[in-house]
Amino acid sequence: MILHGFWRSSASWRVRIAMGLKGLTWSDRTYRLRAGEQRSDAYMAINPQGLVPALEVDGTVLTQSMAICEYLDECYPDPPLLPADPLMRATVRGFAQAVACDIHPVQNLKILRMLAARGLDEDAVQAWAREVIETGLEACSRLIADREGPYCFGDQVTLADIVLIPQLGNARRFGARTDFPRIEAVEAACNALPAFAAARPDRQPDAE
Amino acid sequence: MILHGFWRSSASWRVRIAMGLKGLTWSDRTYRLRAGEQRSDAYMAINPQGLVPALEVDGTVLTQSMAICEYLDECYPDPPLLPADPLMRATVRGFAQAVACDIHPVQNLKILRMLAARGLDEDAVQAWAREVIETGLEACSRLIADREGPYCFGDQVTLADIVLIPQLGNARRFGARTDFPRIEAVEAACNALPAFAAARPDRQPDAE
CATH class of the missing domain: 3.40.30.10 (Glutaredoxin)
Structure with a gap:
């Protein structure tokens, strides 16, 4: 592949x-x-x-x-990336899409460039990204507030964790807050896994 | 439900x-x-x-x-909303996500209001929505250019059609072009189906 x-x-x-x-x-x-x-x-x-x-x-x-x-x-x-139960599968997919549809596309490079082309200065563009990310992560933190850890949805890594962790990387690039306790705990648990560690941007061959 | x-x-x-x-x-x-x-x-x-x-x-x-x-x-x-073959399932999901991640969230009400709050006037906000929709639909039209119809991916309605048709409704609200032949043909085929007709916004009880 x-x-x-x-x-x-x-x-x-x-x-x-x-x-x-x-x-x-x-x-x-x-x-x-x-x-x-x-x-x-x-x-x-x-x-x-x-x-x-x-x-x-x-x-x-x-x-x-x-x-x-x-x-x-x-x-x-x-290992499976989704639970077996259909309601839980939908819940995990819904969380992943809350990040992948409602946070990430609205703060990616293409959109930030469109904002700059509309006359927003660099500070305003960065503030846009922070607002989108913080609002989104806060909603995500509520979606998993009552769930057992260590991961987003229990003791199995799912698509939810796979989508959440990179979004936290983006949050830090833009200086957005990430201090949502449940989310920070998920991140610590994920980062202890070799697959998450190896996937980090700074570990990639093209990292600058 | x-x-x-x-x-x-x-x-x-x-x-x-x-x-x-x-x-x-x-x-x-x-x-x-x-x-x-x-x-x-x-x-x-x-x-x-x-x-x-x-x-x-x-x-x-x-x-x-x-x-x-x-x-x-x-x-x-x-009826199934995804094909049976894993590569085709991924292709259908990819198309649906090209709309649901990369077009719709960037032109929805929340984002247009954020733009207005940054000082863009109503014309500029509408132009933003049109740009996002037209660029996105053009890419989508290429994704299915070589596929047999009548639907996005053959003779079975899939998640791709379910996501595409409402986006065309949004396109028209903002005056974005929708004259991509393959996409127009898909829309005509879908609109002939009772489930698509009944789901139209103007058929809903809260329609204004």
Whole structure:
């Protein structure tokens, strides 16, 4: 499998965690997003969205990190990334989507550049990202407030943790608060796992 | 089941389509989003994100429309909303997420209000929504350009269609172009189905 990604892309980071949890190996192709390499003709032919990550599997290109994680879970079911019970599966997916739909896309590079093009200065752009992230993480902290740990949903790592941890990395880049006790506890538990440690941006070959 | 929603919310619309395709019945609880009813204490206790839709199932609250659709598909598998093959499932989910992660959240009411609070006037806010929608739909049209119809991915309605059709409704509200031939053909095919017709915003009890 070939993972098209970028060290600091939090969506790429999610896929690296999932691949690591499954014990998979892969080749990396990396794109410097700030230089626009993900918009090159060559990469747009791979993923017409011009976004990373994309995962090539036997010549088929899969896009969108959560779809890729679900694919990995279906083909490599051990360890599972979702609980068995349908209501709990939906709850875990709902949490993951609260991050992946309602926080991350609204603070990613493309949107921040659109804001700058509308005349917002760098401070205002950073404040936008902080507001989106803090509001979102606060809601997420409530979604898991009454759940047992150590992970978001009990003693099994799920898609929820895979999506949450990279978002915390983004939060710190923008100086957003992350001091939600339940979330901090999840992060500590995840970071103790080799798959999470190996997936960190600063451990990637293209890290600057 | 109780569906907490709003007639014009495209995420609520997705769930209505999925429920209809499965032949399910449900009760509606509706919230006037522009009046902020989704941020009331009563609703925040149901969904801490303060967003619609939410689906109550036997006292459990499910949030996030795609997670809800997947839940419905797992519990009511006929007709299926995803293909059987894992690579195709991932492709369909990837398309749905290209809309649900990269278009819709960046043009929803919350974000447009944040833009207005940054000083963008109404024309600029509408132009923002159009840009996000047109760029996103163009990428989506490429993702399915080489696929057989009549639906996004062949002769079976999938999650991709369920997410695409409401986004086209949003596109028209903002005056964004929707004249992508493959997408227009999918829309015509979907609109001929009773579940899609019944889910339209103007057919809902709270439609204004």
